[in-house]
Amino acid sequence: MDLAHGGGNFEQRAALRPPPVVLIPGLAMSFYVWLNLFTTIPYPGKIGLDYNTLGTDWMVFYGAIRSVLDGNAPLIFDGDRFTDFLNTTFAGWLSSPLEFRPWAYPPGFLLILLPFAPLGFFGSYVAFQIVTGALMVVALRASAGTSLSSRALLMVALACPASAINAIDGQAVFLVAALIVGGFGLLEQRPYLAGLVLGLLTFKPQFCILVPIALVAAGQWRALLTAGLSALAMMIASGLIFGWDLWLRWFPVILENLVSPNPKWTEYGRMWGHSVYTCAVLLGAPERLASLIQLLATLGAAVSVVIAFRSRLGTREKTAVFLAATVLAAPHSGPYDATLLVIATAFWLMAREAPLPLWCWTLAFMIWLVPMLSPPLLFPVGRIAPLLPVLLMALLLRPGVSALPGER
Template identity: 35%
Template sequence: MDAAPASRTPDRAAPHPHLVFALGALSAVAWGLTALYFASGRGRHDFLGYSKGQDFINVWTAGHMVLQGRPAQVFDPQAFLAATHALFDPKLPPHFWSYPPTALFATVPLGLTGYVAGYLLWSAAGLLALAWAGRRLFSGRLERWLLLASPAVAINLLMGQNGGLTAALWLGGAALLDRRPAAAGALFGLLTFKPQLGVLLPVALWAGRRYRTILAACASALLLAAASAAAFGPGSWQAFLTQTLPTQFSSMSVWQGPYQWFAPSVFMGARLAGLSSPLAFAAQLPFTLLGAVLVWRAWRRGGDPPTRAALLFVATFIATPQSSAYDMIPVAAAALVIARRSRGLADAILAALLWAAPWALLPLNALHAPAIPLVTVWAAVRLAQMSGEPQEPSAAAPTA
């Protein structure tokens, strides 16, 4: 049966003002760099020759291809690149589509827009979804605004990615878990369009005996998959399995340079350290097991729900070999949980490092010094400790 304590962050004293100032200063740097990025280049192109809002070109192109009646071709790397060149610029560097057919639903409205209007619509939708989830996860206004201003949000907007949407599903599901377990499961099921981010969700839900949520998540995921097959044709799934997945695996195992700079995983850190892909996967395995064990123990034991949720967010980035800086908005939420529960200087430093991680990742990985996994492991271990510590008395959180 499902437990029923409140899932929202308790109404305790806000994080220490000095720590709030540090987090705000780090955010200001990240947003300043983002503004410089958009001010650079010419027209719709950035200073590197890519489209501004770099990866947004993928969802925008996919939306146009779907409305042109070519959904299965989205999963063909050559056909997709040709469409990108035809729609945007023949000189644009290569891009490819990397998601299952379930992700195509979000692209359809973008097929009706120009590039700039579509980017603004996409970004606004992600921010609104994140604001909704943040309001339900955090009872304090300070944390809600800090989450929206986090460096992770800035880099997600710079990359034109879906981090706001995935974070909203993840954070919203965590916030609704105790009061509306079926709704939480429905949100988790929708997250399957980016399955690598849900790698530890089954561990957490099973350990926490959240059986209604598990059933709702399975139903939501199956309905979404069936709807995508009906809307885009079963050929889209065949193309995804035979063309997109091999391309995605190849990109993880072979590609070098900027592609690696955005990856906070142990797997990519091992590749940057010079290990072959098989050895990098071997290096990843014990960290995947570590993340699973920490989540299982914390969710089985019970304790503070927001801290357990924060542990799940951070441990996922330890456990999955495939993730990116723009996926790390839930890690920013975890940094805020650590900041609120900080017991001293070490916790404050940890919160600041975790907060800055999506941007610090880029220069560190570029220098072949992949240190961010050390931060996420430290954070996961500390959150596992915090989840079993007693909480100060708190006011009841209002219902969603």
């Protein structure tokens, strides 16, 4: 967590090192969650939350691509049958049956999963985490420039508790982070390539809804065009490879869930996350009011992105605002998505003058601990988690924050 400026002297590096009161418990919590990963298969739930087994989310991804390749594509759009399929297929891996695990992603995601399908379940699970983690490392290295120790940034992103939970579940936040950080890092110098990268975020629609808003606010019309073409290319390629029937089935399912969400998905999926909607419901708001609060949070996130991308903020600060706004706006997010907040926090700390006051490190520590307070369904204190990205965006957008020398 040594967020030192790469070209600075020893005193600068020491000034930007977290104080022991933050560093020691932060590392201890990270070690604890990573230890949970290695004990999940032999002793699930013995030292922390019971994750059942490793890769339960990857079972959904792998089960979907295998079903499609095996000629049983309609299965993935029936949540109950698909869950039964997963419980039967992975009975030897699971310590208990999965409750409800539907496939809710667009068929374009299948293109990303296709190269991993021949590796088998465990091989593909490990390979996906390694490959997407490496892509995140490349993107963060490119973003570090000369104002931050890239080694420290990589350690923060890879070692945080959220990344450990991403690895436990077999989720895709490393890829999301790589596309966001890499795409916006390319925006000024290579807008066409930036758009192509950002367009790939459509594989998880909840994380791409703010992309066109950011590009329009920045006046990056070329990137906006290529982002649309990138998303369209994913759609066409998946239709040609897997059949257009997948898209014809997916659109009605998504529209139906928007109008009248599946109660099982709300109970076993959404309520186990920490979105604004989830936390509002857990704090006592009726479902309609919680949906309204989520909508207002999404609009607020969009406004923050517009302000950031029309400002004189540096690339990293704009990216940090986008990362925080994306987590806030997402109608569903999990503890692993806090990796995006950790990266945003690192970028925010980079923008501040050393020495950093204790309150900065305290806020960073609170964001670091978000996954430890998840799910809010079990840990009431976690229900205030959506306030953290709001606070982070406010600090990034406050008057006086601007690009550091040499960043642009």
